[in-house]
Amino acid sequence: MRRVRFRDSLLIFIAAAFLATAGCGGGGSSASATTPTPPTNPGGSPTPNVQAITVNTGPAAGPPTNAPYVDGAFTSVTLCVPGTTTCQTIDGILVDTGSSGLRVLSSALTLSLPQQADSSGDPIVECLPFLDSVTWGPVQTADLTMAGEHAKSLPIQVIGTSSFPAIPSACKNLGPPEEDLSGLATNGILGIGNFAQDCGAACTVTGSSNPGLYYKCPSSGCEVTTESISSQVQNPVALFATDNNGVLIQFPAVSGAEPSVTGSLIFGIGTQSNNGLGGATVYAADPNTGNFTTVFKGVTYQDDAFLDTGSNGFYFLDSSITGIPTCTNFTFWYCPANTLNLSAVNQGTNGAMGTVKFSIGNADTLTANVNDAAVSALGGPSPGLFDWGLPFFFGRSVYVAIEGRSTPGGSGPYYAY
Secondary structure: OOEEEEEOOEEEEOOOOOOOOOOOOOOOEOOOOOOOOOOEOOOOOEOOOEEEEEEOOOOOOOOOOOOOOOOOEEEEEEEEOOOOOOEEEEEEEEEEOOOEEEEEEHHHOOOOOOEOEOOOOOEEEEEEEEOOOEEEEEEEEEEEEEOOEEEEEEEEEEEOOOOOOOOOHHHHOOOOEOOOHHHHOOOEEEEEOOOOEOOHHHHHOOOOOOOOOEEEOOOOOOEEOOOOHHHOOEOHHHHOOOOOOEEEEEEOOOEOEEOOEEEEEEEOOOOOOOOOOOOOOEEEOOOOOOOEEEEEOOEEEEEEEEEOOOOOOEEEEOHHHHOOOEOOOOOOOEOOOOOEEEEEEEEOOOOOEEEEEEEEOOHHHHOOOOOOOEEOOOEEOEEEEEEEOHHHHEOOEEEEEOEOOOOOOOOEOEEEO
16 A cells, blocks of 8 residues: 655655565565664663564454565554543554554444544544545544553544445545455554644645545535644654654664564654664655655656655665566566665755665565565565665664654754664
């Protein structure tokens, strides 16, 4: 699935999380990375700003779906009815630095959460577009807890709720809906990217410049509406009382393929002793798109690159540019005869530059073992874009700074590693 994001009326590709019908076995290395050590308190207990994240085959791997995920990073979130101790912990939530906002399948949610409504009392529902699909569901409010961090009265999207009018044709025209585990392949999506909301100013205006993500839905049907910044589905990290300027993601290195690997999602940048930038290079991102620039084979792809845990591989360009053949059955993946060792140069809008070495293996081979979930050399075509997916994060400490938030490396949005 490739989600699209509207930001100030711009359509931006932000993530790819293809559901694999098999795991992976074999491959190469993402190279040029070291193995970080997740921080703990002296007594060995997890620190309050550290959330465990695990690459495994995901919640759809078992019956009845039997569709294991490859290169998906999952965690759990605890949601509560606002202001109460009526709570639920939901596992199998995909961690996604390529989007902003929490989205949970209604089938995974047992709580009855308050429904957001407009000034007339009409319920607010969101249509989140993907490149080839959409998620449709109401905007509801929850208190969220991860590790020792809390986001109070957080607007979230509840996907697949049937208690609203039919999906509007304008939403369906963007793609088929993904409303259950078999379609979404996760119990939800935790968007912790470098924007504080999922739409921004574009959704606050009327007329043709509004991208049409938010709807008001009286019993007579649904129509596009405006949505204020504070009411939009929010990046939970931006609502934390502290540690709210971004995240640090750490994974050990992966050589070839492994059944699972556990890392850390650390909240805040330079706010505690465990999330300092250290020697990381800051790559400033475009304030509208959240993208930077990648140079590959001497060609500059201006403002067409991003770092995304929600993508399960390196997705870049196409066979005519890369010279790498796609797979016969799964044309969204590359299948070279032998593992290729490649490199590209990333450039931030601040002038920072750095070479990234990465490998692309044969996806047919890599997905042959259904028990392997973490693969370091999986990739596929994405015309015109450089989507540095989850394999990029293996063996690195990667920072994602939120727009407008102050950090020791300057204000976001930026990436650093």
